[in-house]
Amino acid sequence: MSDPFVVVGADAAGLSAASKCRREAPDREVVVFEKGRWISYAYCGMPYFIEGLIERMSNLLSLSPSEVDERGIDLRRGHEVVGVDPDANTVTVETAAGDTLEQSYGDLLVATGGRASTGAFDVRGLDGAFTLHSMDAAAAIDAYIAEPEAYDPARADVSAVDRERVDRNASMPAPETAAIVGGGYVGIEMAEALVGRGLDVHLFHRSGHLLSDFGEAVGERVETELTEKGVTVRTDAPVDGLVGDDRIEGIAFDGADGVETLPVDFAVVGVGIQPNTELLNGTGVDLGAGGAIRTDEYGRTSLPDVYAAGDCATAIHAVTGEEAWMPLGLTANRAGRAVGATVAGDPSPVGEIASTAAVKAFDMEAGRVGLIDAAAAREAGFDPVRETVTAGSRSGYYPGAAPTDVTLVADRDTGRLIGGSIVGPDRAAIRIDTLATALEADMTVPEVERLDLAYAPPFSPVWDPILVAAKVLNGALDDD
Amino acid sequence: MSDPFVVVGADAAGLSAASKCRREAPDREVVVFEKGRWISYAYCGMPYFIEGLIERMSNLLSLSPSEVDERGIDLRRGHEVVGVDPDANTVTVETAAGDTLEQSYGDLLVATGGRASTGAFDVRGLDGAFTLHSMDAAAAIDAYIAEPEAYDPARADVSAVDRERVDRNASMPAPETAAIVGGGYVGIEMAEALVGRGLDVHLFHRSGHLLSDFGEAVGERVETELTEKGVTVRTDAPVDGLVGDDRIEGIAFDGADGVETLPVDFAVVGVGIQPNTELLNGTGVDLGAGGAIRTDEYGRTSLPDVYAAGDCATAIHAVTGEEAWMPLGLTANRAGRAVGATVAGDPSPVGEIASTAAVKAFDMEAGRVGLIDAAAAREAGFDPVRETVTAGSRSGYYPGAAPTDVTLVADRDTGRLIGGSIVGPDRAAIRIDTLATALEADMTVPEVERLDLAYAPPFSPVWDPILVAAKVLNGALDDD
Known part of the structure; x- marks a missing residue:
């Protein structure tokens, strides 16, 4: 042809x-x-595999090579x-x-695609130190965490897997103390996964609040949740390097009194x-x-x-x-x-992105969309005005109503919604889709305030948290 | 003045x-x-009070007369x-x-405000027969359901309550079999409430599927859920009247073989x-x-x-x-x-309505917005095209992923989204706000398909059910 x-x-x-x-x-x-050798795998599912929520690695594959073949695609691995x-x-x-x-x-x-950044340090060659950007890494981490006698090889039930790497990691003594470098969403998900596997988990984050892209309101709620679930969270704690010769022995980081070293026998680097x-x-x-x-x-x-x-x-x-x-x-x-x-002959736009994202941290959920960071908004030519409100997720009298923080960011001149975040334990993450839709429709904050959102006591109070936030932000815009 | x-x-x-x-x-x-005597009460909370999820009637009040007074309002009950x-x-x-x-x-x-319709029959004067459109009715129903010796008068802890009516209902023998007339959202919520109180519940609905305003897809899932939870659901079963002299004794309805009578000792009429x-x-x-x-x-x-x-x-x-x-x-x-x-001198539009609504039926959740019924859409000048898809609420491999039915309705000529519904057990109801926002922004279905909705395995698959539905409906629009 x-x-x-x-x-x-x-x-x-x-x-x-x-x-x-x-x-x-x-x-x-x-x-x-x-x-x-790998194709069509669910990168985003790896932390949940490691956590043990997903029994078999094959559950993370969406298409097998033979299914690709059946579609008439000449796949050459x-x-x-x-x-x-x-x-x-x-x-x-x-x-x-x-x-x-x-x-x-x-x-x-x-x-x-992309590959894991490791920042100023490298995990290669150090046993017990990993990045998480391939299924082979996920399989190796899963094997490394298990006690050698308890590891079930059927967990990594995909022929593509690097079996030698898995076996080598499975044979090492199980770790007890883990460092996660990077408090982005992969770091957060790994923290949950490793606590679920019984490890003592320390999370290091370079800047002042976790999930930097989600804004402070989300970072603070998530940090509280992680801490309550037993994770030691260290913000403003840039990591200098991984310590060890053959196997990881510690994490060197900028602590309050200069460079400190935390002894660990496991490290996952997820800095982007x-x-x-x-x-x-x-x-x-x-x-x-x-x-x-x-x-x-x-x-x-x-x-x-x-x-x-x-x-x-x-x-x-x-x-x-x-x-x-x-x-x-x-x-x-x-x-x-x-x-x-x-x-194929049907010109189709790839579509715009709103950088909508959601993350789960134990029982806390969060979503973000658009421009939240003030500097980024200014760089894009906006004059950002931001408000954060805490409102109930359900009618106050209905069991399970939980404080939900909504942050909205608007452009001062036009009143246009340019970004937002939502965090809370009760169905908070999926609510971000409402903001994503408003944002893609170029809605102003007054328009958001007038949205006819659903009211039903088990799911939302009369004034949905998004409407409350819009009301408060409108007040701030009016005051100018 | x-x-x-x-x-x-x-x-x-x-x-x-x-x-x-x-x-x-x-x-x-x-x-x-x-x-x-009542002010500022949460009408929508009454079924949950009756269910027992809410301990005290006072929890349903948002403002007391003295709080109204503090606002400088001259309130005269x-x-x-x-x-x-x-x-x-x-x-x-x-x-x-x-x-x-x-x-x-x-x-x-x-x-x-409004008052309960009772259709062709009347509940007045018949013990054990109620409509649910006042706090006094809710208090009376709550008292009627309880065994006389087990009723706790502190449940109705608001001075405005019609105490005589409550006491009279509390003194009657507790009912065992309840008929609910009307399968709208109040009827559904009451069915859940009465099952929660241990009653044998029969739900009568005039037309072919419950929650008529929500469309067939929702009606069918909710009917299945109610049936699984022990409710006897009778659709296409118009009620002819309430039978009884002093106290309700039965419900006469159009059954398969003509008028039948079901013996009941409790009836709630919620037909609008x-x-x-x-x-x-x-x-x-x-x-x-x-x-x-x-x-x-x-x-x-x-x-x-x-x-x-x-x-x-x-x-x-x-x-x-x-x-x-x-x-x-x-x-x-x-x-x-x-x-x-x-x-007060600041002219403010009351805002448009999209008739957004959500309802919970045991473990099933549903939402609706806009025009779903084809006849109503045609009457409004649209040529409706409708598709219903079933898609997963989370990534398929993530525990808790549940089938979610999304119905979207568009106008054939313009491709504009004019209505939709969502039903499923996993965070389905709150997703309706995304459709409400798209609808209020006059989005077309191709625009909905390109929305950048959040993807995170615990909350949504890569292609959110709404995006899947938009894709399918676009296909149907293209085929014309």
């Missing part, structure tokens, strides 16, 4: 694109190269794309067997991810926010016939209208699907 | 208006007439307004003591409410949808200086832009507050 759609990377964005293209243009050849020639419309591929081959493309999608763009080095492709591959509203890069989607690509932010880099699951799936439709 | 703001009715709309006016215009005299003279700007008031007085007004708010508009008889005021008092965007009636708000008044529907009558709690509070601001 002369005109195949070639995809690099077989996870959310890549396989969504490949599947959509095959469905819409059944005659078009679709080739997906995946350098590893163990094939690493090492170069792109945008003039010749070819990619160079190295196989696990050591062969090199050339593949021409009509359209190319780069869906290479970075986009995998190396494949396009030398092609002259434009990079954008976060160093990710710059894409337009259809997922097109600056190279002809080359698209990018998912954690390696930028997207357009719904509030700022500007380019942003927000590696999130829905973004990847949606953008992949849109690119698949576009290359 | 020459120019008081006079309010008729001291519940949600009336007291919201009075309070807001006093706050905004502290010098203005505000007089509230209430014909009964036991004062029934029996006439309005719109030419003279006066009302005629009869007091419980038998006096008659005249009161002039600068502005008048009619907030007389009707607006209390009699006060304005003879004034020439315009009535509108549902026979309620016609109001404009500021809550003004067709009479000069006379406003109406709450269950006795119409409102503007967000989807149709037309007048509608939807007696709901937020509508009343919001409209009252707006009228209070308007008469």
Whole structure:
């Protein structure tokens, strides 16, 4: 075939694109190269697997290679794309067997994802120290936590798994004290998971409140919840490095009295991810926010016939209208699907992102959307006004009513809602979708205050917490 | 004083208006007439009081008379307004003591609420037969259900309560078999409450599915849930009448083989409410949808200086832009507050209604918004296209993921979202607020499909059920 759609990377964005293209243009050849053995796995499910909520690693796979095959997709695992020639419309591929081959493309999608950042330190080569950005890491962590005699190998029941790594970690003595480096959502979820596995957990966060992107109100409630559940939370505590020769022995961090070392026998570093763009080095492709591959509203890069989607690509932010880099699951799936439709002949915008996110921390739930940080809002040209209210999640007389903190951020001049967060133990996270919808509709805060939201005592008081927050923020806007 | 703001009715709309006016215009005299003894009670909480979830009736009061007094409001209970003279700007008031007085007004708010409909039959005079539209009825029902020796008079711990009625009901033998007439949300909530109190419960509904306003998908799931929890649900079973002389003995209904009679010793009739508009008889005021008092965007009636708000008044529907009558709690509070601001000199629209509602039925939750019924949509000038999908509430691998049915209705020509419902056991009800927001923003279904909703395995799969439904409905719209 002369005109195949070639995809690099077989996870959310890549396989969504490949599947959509095959469905819409059944005659078009679709080739997906995946350098590893894993495909289509639920990255976001790994902490819950480690926690033990999920019994088998195979539960985290959404598509098997044979299901991909049934869709008529030519999936080639163990094939690493090492170069792109945008003039010749070819990619160079190295196989696990050591062969090199050339593949021409009509359209190319780069869906290479991201990888864990480790900041100034590195976990490689240190037993008991991990990042969490692959299923092999999740399997290894799960094995490492277990007592050697208690580990059930059937937990890692996927043929793709790095069995040698799992066995080696399973054979080590079980850890007792864990350090988590980074209080973002992966760090929070890992804290819950490791407490669930019976460990003494210490969470280190560089800045003053956890979940920096969610704002202070969320950070404080989540910190309280973690502390109540037995996690030692250290904020304003940048980690200097991991201590140890072969196995991790401690965490060196900036404490109140200078550098301190906490002895640990387990560390998970989750300080963020970075986009995998190396494949396009030398092609002259434009990079954008976060160093990710710059894409337009259809997922097109600056190279002809080359698209990018998912954690390696930028997207357009719904509030700022500007380019942003927000590696999130829905973004990847949606953008992949849109690119698949576009290359099948049905041009489809990848959609804007509002950087909507939700997180669970034990019995606390939180969501965030848009611009919350004042500096970020100002940088985007807004004059942010922010209010946080605490309101009941249900009618006050109904059992289970719980304090829910809603933060709303508006632009002073226009009154437009530009961001918000919600935190509380009672159905708080899913309420963020209401704000995400208001924000994507460019609603003003007065419009939000007039929303006809549902009232039923078991679910919401007459004045939903979102309406209370809008009322208070309107008052602040009026006072100016 | 020459120019008081006079309010008729001291519940949600009336007291919201009075309070807001006093706050905004502290010098203005505000007089509230209430014909009964109760003020500011949570109508929607009564089923939960009867269920026993709420220990004391006083928990259902939001404002006491003394708190109203502290706000500078001249509250006069036991004062029934029996006439309005719109030419003279006066009302005629009869007091419980038998006096008659005249009161002039600068502005008048009619907030007389609604009363229970009983359809073709009447519960009056029949022991053990009740409607549920007053706190006295709730207290009486609570007393009636209890064994005489087990009833705790402290349950009805409010001085306003009709103690004689409570005592009489408490002294009767406890019922064993209850009929609920009407499968709307009050009927559903009462079914849950009475099962909770140990009764054998039979629910009669005139039409083919419960919760008619919520659409078939919700009705079916709720019927299944009620049945599983032990309620005998009879749909397509219009009730002909209540049987009995002094005390209720049975329910006569249209069964499969003609009129049947089910022996019961307890009946609650909840077939809807009707607006209390009699006060304005003879004034020439315009009535509108549902026979309620016609109001404009500021809550003004067709009479000069006379406003109406709450269950006795119409409102503007967000989807149709037309007048509608939807007696709901937020509508009343919001409209009252707006009228209070308007008469205080700050003209404030009462806001549109989307007829957003939510209901809990044991472990099932549901919400609805906008136009769901095809005939109603056509009557409003739309060409409705409807799809219902079943999707997971969480990532499939995460414990607690539950089937969630989302129904979306769009207008064929414009693709605009005009209504929807959501039902499921896992955080389904509160999700309706997302649809309410999309609907009030006049979003099209393609816009809904592109919403950046939160993804986190404990709360939502990558493709939220709402997004799945939008995708399917878009497919149906495209196929036309």
